[in-house]
Amino acid sequence: MDQKKLYGLFISVYLLATLFSGCKTKMEESPLFKVLDSKRTGLDFSNDLSYNQDFNLFKYIYFYNGSGVGAGDFNNDGLIDLFFGSNQHNNKLYLSTGDLHFKDVTKDARIPEDGGWSTGISVVDINNDGLLDIYVCRVGQYETLKSKNQLLICQGIDKNRIPSYKDMAHEYGLDFSGFSTQAAFFDYDMDGDLDMFLLNHSVHENGTFKPRIDFAGTYHPLSGDRFYRNDGNTFTDVTKQTAINSSAIGFGLGIAIADINLDGYPDIYIGNDFHENDYLYINQKNGTFKEDGERELMHTSKF
16 A cells, blocks of 8 residues: 555544544543432422331331332323322422423312322223313331322313322222232223232241242232222222132233234233232233233243
8 A cells, every 4th residue: 555545544543433422522522411409399298108116127028128109290281290108207299390390289189188198190081071080009018007099180271281189099999008019900802991900018027938839819808919890980809700810829010011912902921029920911801811921931930
């Protein structure tokens, strides 16, 4: 290669190196995300936890698992609002005022302030009135925790664009009290309304350290998952009829709904903690599900 061509190649390599170096510098100076503090956003919620001799990590293994958050347009103004669950304090509702700024309207919205241990938030228009409702999963009937799940039905939006809510979980048959994690609303029987799968977790007790086969077909009143069919103005517990697992070793921490086999019916994937396998429920299109994880999955997550 003669000197001119060698010099030209050197210049080309230099220019390319400079170009990519400049791109790198530009990317470093322009991050994709920027942290906005509470003074900028108005979101001053904090899930503060404190422990004592009566209730702590040794009493409840999921002490630090968090409390959940739900997002939706709660006042129908075209902006996404936020509902924060709390473990030891009160849940909070923040309405977006635009430009990533929010206003705390918890009191005006009449959000119940009972300090219950919330674990998961689901947003759904359960009564098809065009207003979003909120289902709050909680832990109850355990140690110092006594709360029940809440179904906050929107009662309307006032002149200041603030929605108000009333807990109607009891009226709808959804005031479960136990080890709830998360609720998923979907039409499992394809009859045109939303049913509910209630994912529950468990705690380690002496009775749970036994072979899995010993729990087959058993139902635990606090820990087992639940299935509720929408029957109009109320929900009916159809857990046993749907053939899902509802035992004491269902350490449910995650749920996903999808039509896995593309037959037009929704299926369910459950992520379990500790020594229980994950569940893959295939909809049988007759009101029941078949747990098919062992046959369909090569691996499951564990923990």
